[in-house]
Amino acid sequence: MTERDIPESWSQNGGMQPDPITRLSQSKPGVPASGSTSKSAKRSKRRNPEPPSPEDDLHSQPTLPPSHSSKKLPRWVKSWVLWVLLLTIIPGTVAFMSMAMLLKLPAAPNCPAIFWPLASASVRLHCAQLAASKQTVKDLLQAIALVKQLPRSHPLRPEIDRFIEEWSRDIVKLASESFHAGKLEEAIATVRQIPEDVPAYKLVEEEISSWQSIWSDAENTYNEAEAKMREQKWHDAFMTAAKLLRVDNRFWASIKYDELNRLITVAREDGEKLAKAEGLAQSGNVDNLIKAIKLVESIEKSSYVYQKAQEKIPNFGRQMLELAQQKLDQRDADEAISIAQQIPPITGLELETEDFIALAEAQRNAWVGNVAGLETAIAQASQIDASRPSYEKAQQLIAFWQLEIEDVARLDRARSLALQGSIPDLAAAITEAQQIPDTNPRAQEAKQEINGWVAQIQTIEDKPYLDRAEQIAVSEDVNSLQAAIAEASQISRGRALYREARRKIANWTAKVQRIQDQPFLDQARNLASLGNLAGAITVARQIAPGRALSGEVQAAIDDWQGQIDATENWKKAREVALAANPEALAEAIRLANRVPVTSFLRTDVNIAIDQWSQQILQTARSQSESDILKGIETAKLIPRSTAAYSEAQEQIRMWRELLNPKPQPQFQPPPPSTQLPTPLMIEGQ
Numbered sequence: 001m002t003e004r005d006i007p008e009s010w011s012q013n014g015g016m017q018p019d020p021i022t023r024l025s026q027s028k029p030g031v032p033a034s035g036s037t038s039k040s041a042k043r044s045k046r047r048n049p050e051p052p053s054p055e056d057d058l059h060s061q062p063t064l065p066p067s068h069s070s071k072k073l074p075r076w077v078k079s080w081v082l083w084v085l086l087l088t089i090i091p092g093t094v095a096f097m098s099m100a101m102l103l104k105l106p107a108a109p110n111c112p113a114i115f116w117p118l119a120s121a122s123v124r125l126h127c128a129q130l131a132a133s134k135q136t137v138k139d140l141l142q143a144i145a146l147v148k149q150l151p152r153s154h155p156l157r158p159e160i161d162r163f164i165e166e167w168s169r170d171i172v173k174l175a176s177e178s179f180h181a182g183k184l185e186e187a188i189a190t191v192r193q194i195p196e197d198v199p200a201y202k203l204v205e206e207e208i209s210s211w212q213s214i215w216s217d218a219e220n221t222y223n224e225a226e227a228k229m230r231e232q233k234w235h236d237a238f239m240t241a242a243k244l245l246r247v248d249n250r251f252w253a254s255i256k257y258d259e260l261n262r263l264i265t266v267a268r269e270d271g272e273k274l275a276k277a278e279g280l281a282q283s284g285n286v287d288n289l290i291k292a293i294k295l296v297e298s299i300e301k302s303s304y305v306y307q308k309a310q311e312k313i314p315n316f317g318r319q320m321l322e323l324a325q326q327k328l329d330q331r332d333a334d335e336a337i338s339i340a341q342q343i344p345p346i347t348g349l350e351l352e353t354e355d356f357i358a359l360a361e362a363q364r365n366a367w368v369g370n371v372a373g374l375e376t377a378i379a380q381a382s383q384i385d386a387s388r389p390s391y392e393k394a395q396q397l398i399a400f401w402q403l404e405i406e407d408v409a410r411l412d413r414a415r416s417l418a419l420q421g422s423i424p425d426l427a428a429a430i431t432e433a434q435q436i437p438d439t440n441p442r443a444q445e446a447k448q449e450i451n452g453w454v455a456q457i458q459t460i461e462d463k464p465y466l467d468r469a470e471q472i473a474v475s476e477d478v479n480s481l482q483a484a485i486a487e488a489s490q491i492s493r494g495r496a497l498y499r500e501a502r503r504k505i506a507n508w509t510a511k512v513q514r515i516q517d518q519p520f521l522d523q524a525r526n527l528a529s530l531g532n533l534a535g536a537i538t539v540a541r542q543i544a545p546g547r548a549l550s551g552e553v554q555a556a557i558d559d560w561q562g563q564i565d566a567t568e569n570w571k572k573a574r575e576v577a578l579a580a581n582p583e584a585l586a587e588a589i590r591l592a593n594r595v596p597v598t599s600f601l602r603t604d605v606n607i608a609i610d611q612w613s614q615q616i617l618q619t620a621r622s623q624s625e626s627d628i629l630k631g632i633e634t635a636k637l638i639p640r641s642t643a644a645y646s647e648a649q650e651q652i653r654m655w656r657e658l659l660n661p662k663p664q665p666q667f668q669p670p671p672p673s674t675q676l677p678t679p680l681m682i683e684g685q
Helices: 018-027 038-047 053-058 082-105 121-132 137-147 159-178 184-191 198-228 233-246 250-282 286-297 307-327 331-341 350-366 371-381 391-418 424-431 445-475 479-486 500-530 535-539 550-577 582-592 602-624 628-635 645-659 679-684
Strands: none
Touching: 053 159, 082 445, 137 159, 159 198, 159 391, 184 198, 198 233, 198 250, 198 371, 233 250, 233 628, 250 286, 250 307, 286 307, 286 535, 307 331, 307 350, 331 350, 350 371, 371 391, 391 424, 391 445, 391 602, 445 500, 500 535, 535 550, 550 582, 550 602, 582 602, 602 628, 602 645, 628 645
16 A cells, blocks of 8 residues: 555545546456547557457458459468467457456545545545554544444444544553653643544543543652752652652653752752851851852752752851951951951842941041041041941941040040149149040040049059158068058058058068067977977967968967877777777777878887787687687778788688588589490500
């Protein structure tokens, strides 16, 4: 079947004309069909004239006059060989042509030229099959349209229904390809073209419902993964995206999955950039903040963290501006300006940065401290327009500096007066500086100057008292020192020389107390050297606490009392030990250990303790001969710090083993498979 037989489009009202083969079959054998007398055919006949048959020759030969009937015929007419050949070839050729005409199948109809209202069912079915063979939605629908209107009672109806079912499924398959190619609406529009009155239409709604459900689930999964990305939950986003691999749609399971996977990968990388940028910004370092801004700036618009990244850029810029302000608050204008100049324009803080730099330069000039610097600062701040963000701050600074100019002038006059150094000049300077209100810019500076000038006046007034007190104290006897103390005490609290006066008074007072108390301490030490420790303590306690020698006295008393206690404990320990029983000896050891290691008695104490511990151990061993448990209890009385302690612990261990012997391992016979050596085997060895 040629391409000519499969038309691109047909007319429903077209006519069908028989093809040349059909016309040939309707004409008589051997007779040319009407309309075939072309010039070429005539020329062909002239070039190749058929040899006349004998019958044709008889009919076509003219009647000769009698006078010429006996004329001699041409030689070839008389050739019997020629006639035999002619009689053999001509009938065979005619027979062959006749059989060929009988056996030739009828030609296929020319579908585009058929007038469909008069076309038969078989012709419709044939042309519909031709159209359906193209396997396009348009041709499949045309094929269905050609045959679906035939009556239900038509003999070909079962076959037609079968074809309609098949073609409808073919349309659904083609639509399904669109669905798998990601064209849901196109797929739905395609299947909805299937006529509703065909039995296969029930497939349409089922398929559409299935596609829409699959598509909806896939979109929900995609959106869920996007939400996870925005929350920067990368693992969850990847796990959610993996669900697309199980979607029954090639578009979502391949193209959209790959797309989503790439988006998550890029978003994760961008998220790591953002996290790194935030970490750098937390350091509070200018260079790190600049690096953070560059990192965030590198995140593309297509990234899911782009919006969040863009929100961070102004914050980082604001941090840089805050660092610059901190430097400005510390009066480091140069560093503040340098930081502000590095704030990138992308932060959106250009106007604020420009105003900050302008005000920082103005403040730098104001800090010079003179009228010229303040006037320059006012001129610079006045250049900030009312439409600028920092206009209000600039106006506040201008008003502040204008007041400061007045304050500077007053302070300059006051300082000039104070340079004379006399009490009247200093008082006049104080009066001038006090005219600066507490709310003015230089009020704190004025107070500092006033305090300094007041201290100068007080020093001038009180210095004679301190000088006279020092001259009186030179003799360093009690009367002189007390007189010096009285003179220095005239300098009252809050005066400039008050602390210095109190320091000198404390020194002179200590000297007086030492002179007064030293005899008592010397007497106490003398008594202690003679062994009268109790008397020494009594004499030393005459020196009251808080006096110059009170610390030294208390140390001596503690030493002497320790010696008394050590002697008492040593004496009591020896008295207790006279009982010679284990309990008494253990108590004696406890009392003896109260003697300090620094005591001169400690050597005798140590010897006695070792002897007493050995006595306890000997008693325990004697007791163990009749009662091991009693021996153990006695040995436990020996203190850890004694010489016999280790030996006692070992003895206790041995006694306990005697009381609780360990079970001896029982003899285990060898297993049956083990062959014991026989006397013969031993001899063989």
